[in-house]
Amino acid sequence: MKDTVKQNVVNETPQLDEVTIKFAGDSGDGIQLAGYQLARSAAMQGSYVKTRPDFPAEIRAPVGTLAGVSGLQVRTGKNRLYTAGEQLDVLVVLNPAALKVNRDELVENGILIANSDTFKGANLKKAGYENNPLEDGSLAGYRVFATRITTLTRGALKGLPLSRKEADRCKNFFALGLICWLFHRPLEPVQQWIEQKFAKASDLQQANLRALESGWNYGETSQSFATTYNMGLQKPTSDDAEPLTGNAATVLGLRHAAKSAGLRLFMGGYPITPATEILQQLKACTDEDVVVFQAEDEMAAVGAAIGASFAGALGVTATSGPGLALKGEFINLAVMTELPLIVINVQRGGPSTGLPTKTEQGDLLQALYGRNGESPLVVLAPQSPRDCYDIVREAAHIAIKYMTPVIVLSDLTLDSGTESWSLPEAQASAAERTLFAAEPDGFQPYARDPQTLARPWAIPGTPGLEHILGGLEKTDGAGTVSYDPANHEKMVHLRAEKIAGVAREIAPLQLLGDANGDTLIIGWGSTYGPIMEALQILEQRNISVAALCLRCLNPLPGDLSELLPAFQHILVLENNLGQLCRLLRAEYLVDARTVGKVTGLAFKASEIVDAVTASAGVPA
């Protein structure tokens, strides 16, 4: 994005392939909403969309402070996007603190729109500014549009019966209207949303609509902006190309998975950041066959899900790191009783309470080994918000087919970030699948399917199949309690073999990038986005690098052992200190090296490029 001449009339409309815009302000300013509505508007126009939120852990940190700054980064473009972008082309700040926190992210000559009404007195002081940065020349490297957003919003709402506080709350829509004008984004999707949202409060509806339109009109008439940007109107890919968060995609995936299997969906949940949204959205869902139980604690949440699975539902629980630790004993009960269970762990920074609103991938080893005894289960990791949908469907398929718990390791980057895509339709089960055992003759609760080694799913209410499950070791077949040494060894091996056999469900690995080089990058889960972007940069620089992004962490894909020896340098990228790397070294005896990042933030593509070029054997 380059234009330099500031004129008083709009005389240019360059076309942009993509743009990254960030809204930032106080956590009560409606920042997330404004950003999300911009994303929706762009998605409706057929743009690809990626967003990344950035919010404080406090609900309302003191107004105007650095701690209270909330932001949403929105990247839109005509080509597929893998991340929400590294640098900002446009920064919209509603107070000085938001500028202080985000200005380093703004590219040189980038557009800064600042609510100049707030750049005075206490607000400047709270942000740590001695002088007003809008006036002291310190922002000379940017195109600064100091705009009296509060005053203009109040003016636009004159005559409406609103308190000053209510009127000031509309300034996010004024800012959004201005941005929509600047980037030729349609207002209609936003207007429709406002009309629906405030259908029962006509004054607020009017106010927000007016603020939005006033923002647009301000751009059009103020003559402050010399240039507007055409994002290249694309045909909508589909009417319902909504930007969805990973958590929303997870919810949709769970509903469709249960429907496809012809099962009732049971969610046992307990609020925990950043997984709460899954519980909330399912609770709001009115599907007939969805049962959602908010339990008294993390243990009860997963325990109820296990009870539901025992009774023939698809039992699910969702949590984050500390909650996974609490659920460990129950997950082991599902391992022992061999019941289907999906545990969604939206990872956040740890250890302990750690960084509840920041991302990390520190729970891989907890998911794999954080329980007593030999406790094998399946671990999957989605690669993008969209992939959260696919991965929970795969998790359900595996959990039911193999009668096993499956842990889905998502993370905050995916679950709070959005991506636009056309929502799939739920498919009801094509044929009535006989999931449940029904034949009393010769029934044994621990009989094994010869192919999958799964035991039968015999649910209460079925005459003649009465049996007891539990945490004590059982004899293979009959399922009676057994302390027999040989039987225990056999069962430990059977449980391990069953999970190892899930490898047959994993699609063949696809090497990304250039497979002819001698360097391989390996990532898992959310590092997929930055890796894909890094590959594009590396390709432009003619640096030959291949990449693998693993979606199944246990069992590891069967063809991994053949692929790894072909590379001399293996770099494992993780938002931890090398948990997958350790696994790969132990499992395959390869000299894999860790590229870890534990700042609470996702990798940037440029950091991956730097890591690759710094590694031995790769010409810079």
Place this chain on the structure above:
Amino acid sequence: MSVEVKRSDFLSATAPRWCPGCGCYGVLKGLTQTFADCGIPREKQVVISGIGCSARLPYYLDTYAMHTLHWRAPAVATGVKLTRPDLSVWIITGDGDALAIGGNHTLHFMRRNMDLKMLLLNNQIYGLTKGQLSPTSPTGMKTKTSPYGSADNPVHPIGLALSMGASFVARVGDKDPAMLDAVLGAAQAHRGAAFVEVLMNCITFHDGAFEAVRDKTSRAEKSLELVHGQPLCFGANGEFGLRERDGELQRVRIAESGRDRNDLLIHDAHAQDPAMALRISQLGFPDGPLALGVFRQIEAPVYGAA
């Protein structure tokens, strides 16, 4: 749906392995009798237990069952019931299971009022781990973890249940089959969360704890049987009673006092206010009498019911 079933239909082929003389045998008999009496087919009875001697009970039943984790049984039972409201779901637990490690779940079981039945076998001791202090052990009791006598105040399970608003609250002795059958039958028929404390004798680690009410000769004087609508009286010939004076519960000898029975408190198990039931539940040894029977049985909205 009611079917013809015998008590023996509910017994599995596994022979019970409790200590000879353990109170659990009586409970197993009472529970299977209740199952037979209520006519629910055995595939629709689900019994969920936690960890402890009491938790072994489902192994001796021929119903659907799960032996889960140390006091997480209510969680599992909740998932079963919400998924299949047509099933009858029982929770079997003990004092350590329900009141120590699982206190939180017990609290929510009481106030949530889901249609689940809970049988708490209270023997005031940790039996399966061989004799440690339990949350219901009386103050001063010597155990392996309180060699100089317990300094703790014990939990009163009935008081807890009543104060959390449980809709069915009862206490029975393990050696009184008639009352056990009556109370378990009433619990089975109750719509909502039913809580039954069974005073259990641990013959190995805490023998004789409830002997005063288990022994037929002393039972009449040491215990008071709660019958809805009937005066609160006890004694071999009903010669003692309870009345209220100046806000106090008074124990009176009916004949000596010269008063007639109209002076006595009448038990109202259906009272919305649990205050009187709570006060009656606080009576006990050594002054007695210990109240047995149904303290409370009220109709209340049931969680998850359509």
